Amino acid sequence: MSDWRNIPGGITAPRGYRAAGIAAGLKPSGLPDLALILSEAEAIAAGVFTTTQVRAACVDYCRERLQVKGSAQAILCNAGQANAATGSQGWIDAIESAQSLAQALNISSDSILLASTGVIGQRIPMSALKAAIPHLIAAASDQGSDHAAQAIATTDLVTKSIALETTLHGRPVRIGGIAKGSGMIHPNMATMLAFVTCDAAVSPPLWQDMLSRAADRSFNQITVDGDTSTNDTLLALANGQSRTPAITEPGPDADKLEAMLTEVCVYLAKAIARDGEGATCLMEVQVSGAPDDSSARQIARTIAGSSLVKSAIFGHDPNWGRIAAAAGRAGVSFGQENLQIKLGDFLLMEQGQPLKFDRAAASAYLKQATAKEMLPPDVVSTEVSNDLMVMKNGELVPFPRMTTSESQAQNVVTIAVSIGNESGSGTAWGCDLSYDYVKINAEYTT
Amino acid sequence: MSDWRNIPGGITAPRGYRAAGIAAGLKPSGLPDLALILSEAEAIAAGVFTTTQVRAACVDYCRERLQVKGSAQAILCNAGQANAATGSQGWIDAIESAQSLAQALNISSDSILLASTGVIGQRIPMSALKAAIPHLIAAASDQGSDHAAQAIATTDLVTKSIALETTLHGRPVRIGGIAKGSGMIHPNMATMLAFVTCDAAVSPPLWQDMLSRAADRSFNQITVDGDTSTNDTLLALANGQSRTPAITEPGPDADKLEAMLTEVCVYLAKAIARDGEGATCLMEVQVSGAPDDSSARQIARTIAGSSLVKSAIFGHDPNWGRIAAAAGRAGVSFGQENLQIKLGDFLLMEQGQPLKFDRAAASAYLKQATAKEMLPPDVVSTEVSNDLMVMKNGELVPFPRMTTSESQAQNVVTIAVSIGNESGSGTAWGCDLSYDYVKINAEYTT
Structure with missing residues (x-):
């Protein structure tokens, strides 16, 4: 194609x-x-x-x-x-x-x-x-x-x-x-x-x-x-x-x-x-084995949107339980005994039950993916201009926006979930939940 | 009754x-x-x-x-x-x-x-x-x-x-x-x-x-x-x-x-x-004027669950726009020209349009409601025990849980939303989104 x-x-x-x-x-x-x-x-x-x-x-x-x-x-x-x-x-x-x-x-x-x-x-x-x-x-x-x-x-x-x-x-x-x-x-x-x-x-x-x-x-x-x-x-x-x-x-x-x-x-x-606020990585959630594509997309979206999954990624925690819980509450019926969860190359759960895996290595995978700080530390306000502003020589000036996103291509965390043997599949994307998200949405606005 | x-x-x-x-x-x-x-x-x-x-x-x-x-x-x-x-x-x-x-x-x-x-x-x-x-x-x-x-x-x-x-x-x-x-x-x-x-x-x-x-x-x-x-x-x-x-x-x-x-x-x-993780207050969202109670409850739940509303409360920001946006995406049909929003005693929006209000006083209302830190600063881990633990004399000991919630009765932020003239009403409760939420769910788990 x-x-x-x-x-x-x-x-x-x-x-x-x-x-x-x-x-x-x-x-x-x-x-x-x-x-x-x-x-x-x-x-x-x-x-x-x-x-x-x-x-x-x-x-x-x-x-x-x-x-x-x-x-x-x-x-x-x-x-x-x-x-x-x-x-x-x-x-x-x-x-x-x-x-x-x-x-x-x-x-x-x-x-x-x-x-x-x-x-x-x-x-x-x-x-x-x-x-x-x-x-x-x-x-x-x-x-x-x-x-x-x-x-x-x-x-x-x-x-x-x-x-x-x-x-x-x-x-x-x-x-x-x-x-x-x-x-x-x-x-x-x-x-x-x-x-x-x-x-x-x-x-x-x-x-x-x-x-x-x-x-x-x-x-x-x-x-x-x-x-x-x-x-x-x-x-x-x-x-x-x-x-x-x-x-x-x-x-x-x-x-x-x-x-x-x-x-x-x-x-x-x-x-x-x-480019999500405060994000340190892109999260890609792939769901397969669903009765149809739309169900698969729904589960993928629910996982990518879970505050618990998002904060686990930010905290480098290979937390299969939160992923399983988000999949379970997405509103799509499936047998939990069929649930399989992969984080990057690490198989965390199979047949609905947790597997032994190299926790340190899986955490290192997340650490490497979220290594790059995307929000520069000198961004101080969005109040003045509806643009990101930085403090330079004591003055608020517009944040110098990059014109390409090429530089961030490496910051990706992949979660793959299978819920059965059917052919429906779908992908969703999100980002992690960081201190900076709360900072941008709480502190910057007062 | x-x-x-x-x-x-x-x-x-x-x-x-x-x-x-x-x-x-x-x-x-x-x-x-x-x-x-x-x-x-x-x-x-x-x-x-x-x-x-x-x-x-x-x-x-x-x-x-x-x-x-x-x-x-x-x-x-x-x-x-x-x-x-x-x-x-x-x-x-x-x-x-x-x-x-x-x-x-x-x-x-x-x-x-x-x-x-x-x-x-x-x-x-x-x-x-x-x-x-x-x-x-x-x-x-x-x-x-x-x-x-x-x-x-x-x-x-x-x-x-x-x-x-x-x-x-x-x-x-x-x-x-x-x-x-x-x-x-x-x-x-x-x-x-x-x-x-x-x-x-x-x-x-x-x-x-x-x-x-x-x-x-x-x-x-x-x-x-x-x-x-x-x-x-x-x-x-x-x-x-x-x-x-x-x-x-x-x-x-x-x-x-x-x-x-x-x-x-x-x-x-x-x-x-x-008692939500990291919460500094209880948020009560009252919705009225809906076609039925279940629609009203749905809107109330969507507002109480919005990360943007939650972080605005934490940041003491009387942000009517986020409340309006959450109401609008709740999946209940209403005319935006009927939307009214109150935060505590402050009328922020009427007939779908923002009003002039005393921003400093509204922010002070939020500040007073969220004044009390609920999570003690010495809580350091939930890892060891599936209980909250604190560090005392260099040792992790269980957090001394209070047996009453009376002491927190004052920490309430009230949001009242009306979407029309019908009789359906409903209430939802949530809490604000704080740094501690991210901390508990990211750092504590690694």
Whole structure:
């Protein structure tokens, strides 16, 4: 299945896309805070959104847009203010943002999609946003992916970006993606946002189905602290500029494209989990032997989200009991006599009973995986700017965010659980629970 | 409804009960570890158990017993070993424990109920248990409730005990209860156990219904870290020794008894939540305006279980956004324009939008509520004994557990949420998320 290759360029790697990220003065820190993704031609558009009852205006706006019309040409994203819990004025601001951009681009406002991230209860500073739109459009280029990735970030330690390429009928087809999110943070929460661009031509319902399935295997399988944001949004455009034959029904072409789309989503989702607040490692939980994939994913998610498992990993404790307990309470029926648990290469439990294992070696495995401190010790505040801030020469300055997550590739803890002999399998990703998590979410906010 | 009064005596306050708690040498610490609750006469018995797939032998044993026969005369509980993930040998040990006690009491072994708490994957030391049974029976007295409460405890900072009395047809009717549990702890988890005694006469299905409903409003509404134990058990006996008319169907008598039973369960459940690992306060979340009670309880539980809300409380941060976000993702549909949030006396949000409030005063409210450190600074380990240990004169000795929770009555943070105008309401209890939680669950276990 995986006959694709990594290419540079992020969301501007696929043909016919430009992107920009600028500092529009929305964030107090003065960091980039306004992003644009622009397709040359109207693109097939699909979206997956937060299921919470307390939603940002942009989420309701995009849902409504995509229901009326399965296509779009531009995505506008602001960082700094979530525009959630802002009532009818928030809705008016959303409409006005879309209209301002549409006017400046000279396209219909129903071709604009919106996303916001930042402090909930705060409106977008509309005059700053509107004043910035011409500059944003002028900055848009086919090299602009990293700028956009920077501009959507808030408390992220690294930006998240990927592009893959495969071949359909002899021609290259590309998918790019950027994302932000690192748990939920002061004063309310950090949102998970992901934007995907693709240059294949796909029919709207098929593209939406592909995206929903990919989200179920990626973004819906990560957990940092179990909390869902008011603004969580995944948007995907497919603009047909690869000039490959349009994919209108299931089949080998659709499968190939969906596999690559899923890989892009999984990469971005893992990058978000790894960047979880206070995390020292990425936890990957693989579940097999379940009656179906969805049950397996549910168990994987429950294990990855267990505070007890998370703090055991942080404490380098090869604690099979907590893993077994989390598997047991996931709401999926299985015979406990079939339960098998592996931590890295260490078999901890078989046939539902604990095995003798080299405890010191298993603990050393966890120690090595969590060796790298991800949060720099000089990060002191998220209060001032909805960005991570560090103290330098007595002054609070924005944290220098890394533009790649390559450096963290080694910090992975793998938990493999089998609950029977059936063919359902699934994977979830999370991170450990450290002192820094409590610190970020308690101390930093007072 | 609440025409009852507090009385001393715990589970031996109702007529016709004796209890005991002794050190049988099951725990390495040498603390009390074997408890007995004994009714003069065969009593109507009901139970509510963990719903996890990974269960202790005693849970399966009790479920099977209560299905066959809705009555019992004795409850035997060991602390130190959970007898979970112990396979068929664990099952044999459970049967043998019941048989040994039945023989010594000269009653049928199908009148024995069992509970275990402690390290999962470890068998009960059967020879020590069997040798201790005659001493346990000899120790049983109508003053024995506190001893039993001590013997079922593991990492609890305080024992949990209550007795209430009301009047039915001119005669006193009493319900007593003891419980243990403080989150889940090394090396695997701490179980929630609760045992209730009553001297009314109630028909078996009615008693089971009352207990299930009471559990839904109490033990099922507390959350320390979202993890369910392999051993969670609530057992309730009703032996008819009050000589009040038997309650065989719904009506005023049944309502009165159920209200008092619910109060006993709520008291014990709150005591468990307050004793949560590393907790500095009890969090009470009241939800109203929901379409039904069960939806309201679900929202209350989600808020009380949110890591973000929990760490905000610990950090004295009056963070309405996290409360709103948790309410929104609880899986209950409501209009966000109806959301109202109060923290103590502070109205933080109305009609779905944040209000201006005195932030410093609200933070001071949280500060005062969480002022008392519950975990003593010299607690250093839970490793050695499945009990809390402190360092004294260079030696690890058991932590001197308090026998009352009266002293902590003031540490309460109240969150009140309304989601609409309907009549459904519900309450949940939890605790804050502190550094000590991570410490207990990470550092203590390595």
